[in-house]
Amino acid sequence: MNTGMFITVEGPEGAGKTTIINMLANRLAEEGHQVLQTREPGGIGIAEQIRGVILDTNNTKMDPRTEALLYAAARRQHLVERVMPALEKGYLILCDRFIDSSLAYQGYARGLGMEEVFSINSFAIEGMMPELTLYFDIQPEEGLERINQHKGREVNRLDLENLNFHHQVRKGYFKLMELYPERIFRIDASKPIEEVYQQAERKLKEILNGKI
Numbered sequence: 374m375n376t377g378m379f380i381t382v383e384g385p386e387g388a389g390k391t392t393i394i395n396m397l398a399n400r401l402a403e404e405g406h407q408v409l410q411t412r413e414p415g416g417i418g419i420a421e422q423i424r425g426v427i428l429d430t431n432n433t434k435m436d437p438r439t440e441a442l443l444y445a446a447a448r449r450q451h452l453v454e455r456v457m458p459a460l461e462k463g464y465l466i467l468c469d470r471f472i473d474s475s476l477a478y479q480g481y482a483r484g485l486g487m488e489e490v491f492s493i494n495s496f497a498i499e500g501m502m503p504e505l506t507l508y509f510d511i512q513p514e515e516g517l518e519r520i521n522q523h524k525g526r527e528v529n530r531l532d533l534e535n536l537n538f539h540h541q542v543r544k545g546y547f548k549l550m551e552l553y554p555e556r557i558f559r560i561d562a563s564k565p566i567e568e569v570y571q572q573a574e575r576k577l578k579e580i581l582n583g584k585i
């Protein structure tokens with residue numbers, strides 16, 4: 374089935390994105406879609422190296438603009454090396470985090486400004502915006518609590534930000550939903566996993582059916 378489409382999944386920490394993406398990818402593959410499930414930096418050597426620098430808990434001196442530029446650089450490499458070739462082959466791409474993460478985390482929560490962060494990212498992505506973005510919404514307190522209970526998940530430099538930062542991230546995502554109401558679809562991620570999955574699947578199918 375040739376359904377080349379670029380879909381991104383977004384949300385604050387602990388919203389359960391990864392679990393739901395796994396479930397969606399399996400279901401779509403069973404139905405005969407060619408699916409590429411990926412995440413930034415997606416195992417791309419150059420992008421992984423950049424990510425190592427960004428998320429290293431020792432890098433406490435990192436300037437916010439440096440952080441934003443590094444995310445944009447890693448994004449570029451992953452897009453060119455993995456996403457674009459698969460899209461050309463007609464794959465349905467499910468990508469865990471993309472430009473909206475930078476707009477919410479660096480643009481809004483870090484206070485760099487969404488427009489400024491958008492402009493460095495537009496250099497990186499050259500207009501390759503997703504056709505659909507599923508935003509998994511959860512209160513930061515609840516999301517962070519889930520992470521704490523989820524032993525084995527590494528704690529990264531951004532997890533260590535205070536609760537206020539995570540509230541700002543969420544506000545950033547709400548701004549993005551206002552800016553892109555046709556592209557970003559909110560999913561209530563505080564519900565039990567099966568219900569969250571169903572909300573996501575319903576929306577995805579709606580978009581896919583409109584396209585095929």
Ligand code: TYD
Pocket residue numbers: 385386387413444469470471472474475476478479529531532
């Ligand atoms: P990751 O371990 O991938 O977290 P998650 O499982 O929540 O996706 O770490 C990515 C971290 O980087 C996460 O805290 C969000 C943050 N981030 C940004 O601040 N800006 C970005 O552009 C991206 C892609 C991620």
